[in-house]
Amino acid sequence: MNGEQLQRLRKGDPELFAELVREHHHSLIALARPLVGPGDAEEVVQNAWLKAHGAIDRFEGRSAVRTWLSRIVLNEAKMLLRQRGREVSFSHWDDSESGEPLADRFTDRGSWKKPPVRWHYDSPDSLLMSDELADCLTRLLHGMPVNQRALFELRDTLGLSFEEICNELGISASNARVLLHRARGQLFELVDHYQETGEC
Amino acid sequence: MLKCREIVRDADRLLAGDLSRPRKMAVRMHLMMCRHCRRYVRYLRALLAAIPFMHGPASDEEVSRVMDHIHDKRGENSDSRG
Numbered sequence: 001m002n003g004e005q006l007q008r009l010r011k012g013d014p015e016l017f018a019e020l021v022r023e024h025h026h027s028l029i030a031l032a033r034p035l036v037g038p039g040d041a042e043e044v045v046q047n048a049w050l051k052a053h054g055a056i057d058r059f060e061g062r063s064a065v066r067t068w069l070s071r072i073v074l075n076e077a078k079m080l081l082r083q084r085g086r087e088v089s090f091s092h093w094d095d096s097e098s099g100e101p102l103a104d105r106f107t108d109r110g111s112w113k114k115p116p117v118r119w120h121y122d123s124p125d126s127l128l129m130s131d132e133l134a135d136c137l138t139r140l141l142h143g144m145p146v147n148q149r150a151l152f153e154l155r156d157t158l159g160l161s162f163e164e165i166c167n168e169l170g171i172s173a174s175n176a177r178v179l180l181h182r183a184r185g186q187l188f189e190l191v192d193h194y195q196e197t198g199e200c
Numbered sequence: 201m202l203k204c205r206e207i208v209r210d211a212d213r214l215l216a217g218d219l220s221r222p223r224k225m226a227v228r229m230h231l232m233m234c235r236h237c238r239r240y241v242r243y244l245r246a247l248l249a250a251i252p253f254m255h256g257p258a259s260d261e262e263v264s265r266v267m268d269h270i271h272d273k274r275g276e277n278s279d280s281r282g
Contacts, residue, residue: 014267021266026255046269053270066252102208110203115236116243124249137254156251181212187251188244 006061017056021049024066028073031153034146035077044080048073070158074168090147090169101185116188119195133191136200140190144183151176152183202230207237211244 001009009016028048032041051072052059059068081088105114121127128134141149150169154160155176166173194200202210210227213219219227231238258266 018263018267021263022257025258025262025266027252030255046266049266050270050273053274106203106205110205112204112236116239118239119243119246122243122246124246124253127246127250128253134254134256156248157255159252177212181209184212184244184248185208188240188247191247192243 001061001065003061006059010057010059012056017053020052020065020069024069025049027066027153027157028069030141031070031073031150031158032077034150034153035074036080040080040084044076045073047080048076051076064159066158067160070154070160071168090150090171101182102189116192117196119191121195127191130194132198133194136190136194137187139200140186144186148179148183148186151179152187155180156184202226204230204234204237207231207234208240211241214241215245215248 005016009020025045028045029041032044032048035041036044048069052069055072059065078088105112107113121129141152144152151165154165154168155162160168162173162176165171166176169176171179190200207227207230210219210223214224214227231241
């Protein structure tokens, strides 16, 4: 977003705000889903848009707009959890029971037993061209443990810093790294398998 | 010499520029000699660059629903103040 767009947005340009919604709505729903569950994610994000609209004149553009929106969604999610009497802290999230991703692709000595295949599509743009692959990724994310998915959405989709994620969720940096590594490992495996077989 | 398994574990931090200098050197040495790990890191980098766009844009209907909700709520607030 350039300086002129930011000024227009802060002055309440409705078309520009609608474009913001178009661009970020799905990512914010994806963030809210593991935090509050699929049934409440839409409500959380609707409320977050309302808050964002009310505060847009105070958005200074120091952080990326998606990071700013993510913080609002996080706050709304916590508020809803409090209202429902549910646990707001995520400090209980640990991942000691999940296996290491890609573990079966190495020998006992730690060398590749099944290295990555050659990907037909290996640029960021081309990776998103296949609708089938996009469907596979969506299904994988929906089936992922909520803690891994939340880390993945916050860090990789919405670009929050590790420090901020740890502060917001009340989890340790080492735990956050393990959760993210496991989420990314599953995604990598899926794409690698898809490139080899054309199937999920 | 690091093992391939360790390179996969370190790849996240390598791409984030978050490895200590000695560890980064060790990883780079391994990558010079291992095409499988080079491929892993290259593909992971491409995947991470694609992820922010993965969820795609909202439909006209979804955008309208959000905007209508905002207008309704703002209207309610101004009515209650009015």
